[in-house]
Amino acid sequence: MKKFLLAISLIMVAATIILSGCGGKQQDTSWEKVKEKGEFVLGLDDSFPPMGFRDENGQIVGFDVDLAKEVCNRLGVKLKLQPISWDAKEQELNSGNIDCIWNGLTITEERKRNMLFSEAYMKNRQVLVVKADAPYENLTDLENKRLGLQAGSSAAVALESSGTFKEELKDVVEFDDNMIALMDLEKGGVDVVLMDEIVARYYIQQKNKNFKVLDETLASEEYGIGFRKNDKQLMAKIQETLDAMASDGKLAEISKKWFGEDITAVTK
Helix, strand or coil, X not given: CHHHHHXXXXXXXXXXXXXXHHHHCCCCCHHHHHHHHCEEEEEECCEECCCEEECCCCCEECHHHHHHHHHHHHHCCEEXXXXXXXXXXXXXXXXXXCXXXXXXXXXXXXXHHHCEECCCCEEEXXXXXXXXXXXXXXXXXXXXXXXXXXXXXXXXXXXHCCCXXXXXXXXXXXXXXXXXXXXXXXXXXXXXXXXXXXXXXXHHHHHCCCEEECCCCCXXXXXXXXXXXXXXXXXXXXXXXXXXXXXXXXHHHHHHHHHCCCCECCXX
């Protein structure tokens, strides 16, 4: 009897192991889930013009917002814009609060270890913004100066990889967003702001600010859309739609609206 019970127990354990193994690799239904709920939740920093920001009426607008709206229209789902803390963007994504991060998100090797990226859709650089009348022309001129940047941004990553440049600065001040950093620059709190070139030039032009962008830059980069590591099906669906928008000219149309020309990097 004991041998019989032992045999039964072993069979049950083996069956459990087999069933666990079969269920270990879950099927990717990330797009089906979005389609079923009828809503695509996009996480963004709502103070990052021209990619995503609030207009004078408090509505979230921007280049990335227009892209996402067109993608969702074509896929038949509603777009929900979810402002998040940029410093906690990966936690927001992995906790399931958002379906993607789509807001001038720079593709880096470190981020690729933690999330799945679409193909790059735009190129960018990390530039140094100073007051127009400041006597600074290159990195050397910024020795012993106070530099501001957005916490958790690709500017912070670029600075960490800048070698002696960071070591020669007097101080590095982190801000919640780039607009606050630029306001501090205007007041004289910091001497220079390190930030995305696309955002910097748009801000200077739109706000008619007395700033200049130095010719010397810290890093070149590319923007992509970030998804959870296992959401390959959802990423592929979004990428497929962006590719179609590039082919039929809609992507170029949206780019010209915001930048006056097609500066996108999606293969036409």
